[in-house]
Amino acid sequence: MSKQTTNAAGQKTGDRQQQKKAFFEMLRYAKPHRKSLGWVVLFSFFAISAELLQPYIVKIVIDSGVLTGERGIELLWLLGGGFMVLAGLSLLFTYLQATRLQFIGQSIVAKLRKDLFQHIYTQSMSFFDKHSRGSLVTNESSDTETISQFFTQVLVSLIRDGLMLILIILLMFSLDVQLALYCMIVLPVIALIAALFRRYIRNAYRNSRTQLSRLIAFTAENLAGMGLIQAFHQEKEQINRFQKQNKLFLKANIREITGNVLFNRSFDMLGNLSVAFLVWIGGTAVLSQQIEFGVLYAFISYMRQFFQPINQLTQQWNTLQSTLVSMERLWLIFHQKPEVREAKQASDKKLRQLHKDGRIQFEGVSFSYDQKSLVLKDIHLDIRPGEMVGIVGTTGSGKSTLMNLLVRFYDPVKGTILLDGQPLKQIPLQTLHQYIGLVQQEPFLYGGTLIDNVRLFQQDISKERVIAACEAVGAGPMVQRLSQGYDSHLSQNGSGLAAGERQLISFARILLFEPKVLILDEATANMDSHSEWLIQQALEKVSVNRTTLVIAHRLSTIREADRILVMKDGEIAEEGNHQELLAKNGHYATLHHHSFKERARPTS
Ligand SMILES: Nc1ncnc2c1ncn2[C@@H]1O[C@H](COP(=O)(O)OP(=O)(O)OP(=O)(O)O)[C@@H](O)[C@H]1O
Numbered sequence: 001m002s003k004q005t006t007n008a009a010g011q012k013t014g015d016r017q018q019q020k021k022a023f024f025e026m027l028r029y030a031k032p033h034r035k036s037l038g039w040v041v042l043f044s045f046f047a048i049s050a051e052l053l054q055p056y057i058v059k060i061v062i063d064s065g066v067l068t069g070e071r072g073i074e075l076l077w078l079l080g081g082g083f084m085v086l087a088g089l090s091l092l093f094t095y096l097q098a099t100r101l102q103f104i105g106q107s108i109v110a111k112l113r114k115d116l117f118q119h120i121y122t123q124s125m126s127f128f129d130k131h132s133r134g135s136l137v138t139n140e141s142s143d144t145e146t147i148s149q150f151f152t153q154v155l156v157s158l159i160r161d162g163l164m165l166i167l168i169i170l171l172m173f174s175l176d177v178q179l180a181l182y183c184m185i186v187l188p189v190i191a192l193i194a195a196l197f198r199r200y201i202r203n204a205y206r207n208s209r210t211q212l213s214r215l216i217a218f219t220a221e222n223l224a225g226m227g228l229i230q231a232f233h234q235e236k237e238q239i240n241r242f243q244k245q246n247k248l249f250l251k252a253n254i255r256e257i258t259g260n261v262l263f264n265r266s267f268d269m270l271g272n273l274s275v276a277f278l279v280w281i282g283g284t285a286v287l288s289q290q291i292e293f294g295v296l297y298a299f300i301s302y303m304r305q306f307f308q309p310i311n312q313l314t315q316q317w318n319t320l321q322s323t324l325v326s327m328e329r330l331w332l333i334f335h336q337k338p339e340v341r342e343a344k345q346a347s348d349k350k351l352r353q354l355h356k357d358g359r360i361q362f363e364g365v366s367f368s369y370d371q372k373s374l375v376l377k378d379i380h381l382d383i384r385p386g387e388m389v390g391i392v393g394t395t396g397s398g399k400s401t402l403m404n405l406l407v408r409f410y411d412p413v414k415g416t417i418l419l420d421g422q423p424l425k426q427i428p429l430q431t432l433h434q435y436i437g438l439v440q441q442e443p444f445l446y447g448g449t450l451i452d453n454v455r456l457f458q459q460d461i462s463k464e465r466v467i468a469a470c471e472a473v474g475a476g477p478m479v480q481r482l483s484q485g486y487d488s489h490l491s492q493n494g495s496g497l498a499a500g501e502r503q504l505i506s507f508a509r510i511l512l513f514e515p516k517v518l519i520l521d522e523a524t525a526n527m528d529s530h531s532e533w534l535i536q537q538a539l540e541k542v543s544v545n546r547t548t549l550v551i552a553h554r555l556s557t558i559r560e561a562d563r564i565l566v567m568k569d570g571e572i573a574e575e576g577n578h579q580e581l582l583a584k585n586g587h588y589a590t591l592h593h594h595s596f597k598e599r600a601r602p603t604s
Pocket of ligand 1: 129
């Protein structure tokens with residue numbers, strides 16, 4: 001029985017019915033390859049027939065007594081030639097079947113990988129709250145690979161080995177019914193022993209896979225936290241923890257390998273025992289002239305060949321089990337619908353209107369991440385086109401959530417958000433994201449040149465335009481310091497660029513993609529005063545003619561804003577400009593007081 005569990009996304013896994021559904025749904029990927037699969041079955045049939053006819057030829061040679069006849073040598077040449085031709089044909093058809101099947105399997109999995117990647121891209125942010133990046137990487141790489149094994153190994157085994165078993169049984173019965181029946185008694189016993197043995201190996205295999213993924217997760221987590229580990233001199237402790245995990249993996253691996261070796265050798269022994277049994281039973285029959293010697297020879301050959309497919313099939317049974325688990329995992333992802341739905345249609349006229357102003361309205365907006373506690377409570381807000389609005393508040397007060405709703409990472413549970421009078425839900429997501437530019441605290445860089453990072457790989461944007469945007473936000477001196485200037489290769493971790501310099505790249509993106517609304521979410525957090533100054537300069541450039549919303553912990557960043565919103569417990573507690581809010585002597589004045597004290601505190 002399979003063990004049922006619940007995954008990180010709260011979905012039930014390990015349910016047989018669900019695995020069955022997943023299996024049949026994934027099989028649909030093979031549908032376009034029906035014809036090719038037909039060829040594979042045909043090639044397999046020819047290959048196996050050519051293989052199984054070889055002992056039959058030897059049987060004829062032995063039993064017909066051709067060698068003792070007049071044309072003995074001539075016939076021997078003929079039969080020997082026939083034997084060679086059959087061996088050659090078997091090789092040829094095996095090759096054709098294997099290459100065609102590999103092609104089908106790899107094509108199916110390439111399509112599956114593409115569909116999965118595309119599907120993940122259609123998901124809303126709530127999906128990524130439930131599924132960790134690590135598990136999605138595993139789905140995209142390791143699960144698809146396991147499924148590929150199904151199409152390239154399990155399927156071939158089912159076809160080839162299944163056919164082979166049937167043909168051997170048919171040949172045995174056609175040669176001698178009684179001897180065939182004796183074989184049929186021995187074989188199920190052996191198959192049962194093999195199946196039991198395989199179960200032990202399957203558990204060992206699962207255990208070693210689990211230990212391996214734990215080791216990978218541990219390594220990934222450690223590399224991500226390397227700064228912290230070094231700063232706190234935790235290297236020795238981490239190496240010890242790694243070693244513990246490593247030993248567990250080693251132990252599990254050795255158990256699996258030992259199981260496999262034992263199984264294979266025992267299987268050989270069982271094979272020999274059954275051949276001995278056959279020699280004894282068959283030999284007696286030959287001596288009492290019930291069967292001819294050639295028949296016994298053919299039986300012994302077929303008995304040996306019989307073990308090959310049984311061994312293969314039991315091995316593939318294990319692969320099939322892991323495939324079912326992987327298929328179920330992907331199936332669960334494929335069945336996740338994005339919570340934020342794309343607008344069915346938005347009229348062209350309305351879309352044109354969108355590109356005019358940049359007015360933002362929140363009408364009684366409430367939101368909850370968990371459908372229980374409200375993170376935003378009945379927000380009413382009207383932001384004028386071109387206005388610069390600062391948003392401040394204590395941590396967890398809902399500032400980022402407010403912006404997450406504006407870019408439709410999530411939808412409000414109550415109320416409406418309007419852009420230029422148009423409800424967000426009616427605006428196509430692509431238009432919306434062209435309309436709003438988001439600069440987050442940690443700018444994301446892709447592996448690629450600086451140019452491509454600014455134009456986000458959109459090749460129709462010329463290099464000259466990228467350079468002009470970078471120069472305009474003051475990124476020129478930074479680029480000059482890089483060894484290959486604008487063609488320098490950047491990586492996800494920034495390739496030695498300071499936080500402020502990476503942020504300038506985000507600003508250049510804004511100038512290039514020209515969104516009407518700009519959101520800065522803690523864009524100057526964790527920066528030294530020089531970087532903050534650079535960003536402040538850039539902000540002045542990019543905020544011209546744009547509605548700009550700036551979330552900031554440092555009040556100096558938003559001091560000059562037209563309006564400042566002070567958030568507290570999911571509500572707008574105060575609003576006004578810097579002077580007005582100070583005069584109120586409320587939350588803003590308290591925040592300002594704390595921030596002033598923090599700045600004035602001497603650094604040790
Ligand atoms: N993805 C999420 N899933 C569940 N809860 C979340 C999620 N993101 C934020 N929250 C919770 O929502 C509340 C508001 O968070 P939010 O990030 O909007 O606050 P914030 O004012 O921007 O805080 P900070 O200044 O620390 O960034 C917090 O209690 C936070 O824990």
